[in-house]
Amino acid sequence: NAGVMQNPRHLVRRRGQEARLRCSPMKGHSHVYWYRQLPEEGLKFMVYLQKENIIDESGMPKERFSAEFPKEGPSILRIQQVVRGDSAAYFCASSQTSGSSYEQYFGPGTRLTVT
Amino acid sequence: GQNIDQPTEMTATEGAIVQINCTYQTSGFNGLFWYQQHAGEAPTFLSYNVLDGLEEKGRFSSFLSRSKGYSYLLLKELQMKDSASYLCAVREYQAGTALIFGKGTTLSVSS
Numbered sequence: 001n002a003g004v005m006q007n008p009r010h011l012v013r014r015r016g017q018e019a020r021l022r023c024s025p026m027k028g029h030s031h032v033y034w035y036r037q038l039p040e041e042g043l044k045f046m047v048y049l050q051k052e053n054i055i056d057e058s059g060m061p062k063e064r065f066s067a068e069f070p071k072e073g074p075s076i077l078r079i080q081q082v083v084r085g086d087s088a089a090y091f092c093a094s095s096q097t098s099g100s101s102y103e104q105y106f107g108p109g110t111r112l113t114v115t
Numbered sequence: 116g117q118n119i120d121q122p123t124e125m126t127a128t129e130g131a132i133v134q135i136n137c138t139y140q141t142s143g144f145n146g147l148f149w150y151q152q153h154a155g156e157a158p159t160f161l162s163y164n165v166l167d168g169l170e171e172k173g174r175f176s177s178f179l180s181r182s183k184g185y186s187y188l189l190l191k192e193l194q195m196k197d198s199a200s201y202l203c204a205v206r207e208y209q210a211g212t213a214l215i216f217g218k219g220t221t222l223s224v225s226s
Contacts, residue, residue: 004157042219043214043216045214104212106157106159109157
């Protein structure tokens with residue numbers, strides 16, 4: 001059973017470009033979460049999605065960031081007009097249900113570097 | 116708001132026992148998780164507590180006291196491969212199912 005898949009693993013973008021990060025949840029999981037980890041900082045929640053629905057985006061910056069989880073295909077985190085401060089590791093996690101006891105399984109992360 | 120505190124770094128030797136503490140302040144506690152994260156890798160689930168008491172799983176145990184807003188992760192018979200960051204995370208009712216993480220404790224195990 002494949003785990004959570006993320007690609008690319010490493011992404012380099014120049015300031016002003018767009019970054020697209022992809023996440024395929026574990027088989028049978030319909031809940032996807034995106035987290036950002038800055039150097040020397042803890043994981044910060046960004047957004048929680050189910051298929052075709054954004055459930056909670058309270059942790060996502062209001063501008064330049066968007067996320068989707070279409071009916072078919074992976075979840076996408078999109079960052080427009082990237083700035084140096086966007087350099088971080090972006091982790092996707094998935095869970096089987098939204099029940100509080102269900103742990104979230106994390107993908108390997110995408111390390112974004114903005115030059 | 117929420118605040119989760121854990122020590123930044125700890126060191127221990129092989130075969131020893133180490134306890135990593137985590138204190139939290141949240142409104143509407145709905146579970147506490149411990150994750151292990153090796154450098155450059157994904158966090159992996161270790162334990163979940165929602166009721167007071169001790170949960171044991173092999174060499175790892177986790178304790179929770181909701182009234183004190185306190186948890187600890189206990190690692191026994193330490194091995195070199197246990198060198199990693201240990202992340203304490205809390206779930207709140209208001210936050211749905213999102214996890215609120217502390218900054219993590221970096222554990223270094225030496226021979």
